[in-house]
């Protein structure tokens with residue numbers, strides 16, 4: 487029997503989270519199967535290059551070897567999340583143990599061991615810097631959501647859910663006269679090689695998705711009392727320069743942003759349903775995993791990068 491969940495935003499009882507993320511299932515990307523959903527990653531990938539969306543989510547092609555930078559970011563994230571969770575439970579987190587567990591598989595190959603040791607130590611350094619310098623009391627850590635995509639202008643609802651995980655939620659304004667205290671804020675942790683552009687917190691799709699979740703929850707839990715129109719958002723960037731630092735960025739989203747989110751999601755959804763997976767080459771090809779596919783590399787070369795089974799799927803899709 488499912489038990490009621492207490493909202494981290496309003497303290498009220500709400501329906502429990504209905505489903506886990508299904509990113510691990512690559513075949514949930516065509517829009518033709520049960521469980522199809524949109525997320526900030528899916529929308530961002532489709533709008534950047536529809537072919538890359540098809541390769542990632544429809545055909546499930548991914549490099550055999552995970553990029554070291556990705557591993558560093560993921561392990562630093564994990565340590566930070568565990569640190570906040572332990573602090574909330576008045577416990578001391580075993581960060582060294584967590585770091586060792588995360589990197590144990592990566593240490594198996596002797597030829598890359600030195601590189602992985604270096605990466606592991608970097609991840610630990612970044613996480614410690616963040617934990618030392620970012621002082622906040624989160625209402626939620628790595629909060630999952632799955633919600634309808636509604637047009638606040640006319641009440642239309644897309645036949646697909648918006649799914650995501652917010653890194654941190656806090657309440658920066660304390661009690662500001664609102665009946666439920668200050669408005670909750672969605673925060674995203676990023677590891678970046680250089681400082682992020684100032685405009686990013688104002689325009690990023692992922693922060694709009696997270697603010698939309700907060701707005702949706704406030705509306706469904708508080709009804710007419712949910713009169714906060716400005717939802718605060720922010721980035722906490724770990725800048726991986728020689729002397730690492732933390733860059734804090736703030737912004738907010740309003741109903742106008744949520745109507746635009748609906749329009750974007752609708753366009754992406756309808757294009758996927760129509761099977762529109764054209765190439766959109768540009769500077770983003772420089773950091774796209776699928777550049778070797780688009781460059782017409784032969785099967786033997788692609789098999790080294792993506793594996794034999796992935797090559798079978800590429801061949802069946804007429805991409806090699």
Ligand code: SF4
Pocket residue numbers: 534535537538765766767768770771774775776777780
């Ligand atoms: S290399 Fe460029 S064109 Fe090819 S899938 Fe990636 S982003 Fe698209």
